[in-house]
Amino acid sequence: MYICLCNGFTDRDVKSAVASGAQRIANVYETLGAAPQCAKCSVHIRDIIRESAGNGLTAGIRR
Numbered sequence: 001m002y003i004c005l006c007n008g009f010t011d012r013d014v015k016s017a018v019a020s021g022a023q024r025i026a027n028v029y030e031t032l033g034a035a036p037q038c039a040k041c042s043v044h045i046r047d048i049i050r051e052s053a054g055n056g057l058t059a060g061i062r063r
């Protein structure tokens, strides 16, 4: 699913970036060769980072 329409990357792309070591939102953009534009996707990126870190509690509350 596309989560960043400005840069055209998906949740899979973000998960791959996180698996490669990106631990902050800025790291994800950098790893994907992108730059934040409207930054609406940052919430979703943050949630994926948290879920990947095993901190699913916060992300789970929003669902």
Ligand code: FES
Binding pocket: 003, 004, 005, 006, 007, 035, 036, 037, 038, 039, 040, 041, 042
């Ligand atoms: S949706 Fe990602 S920067 Fe706009």
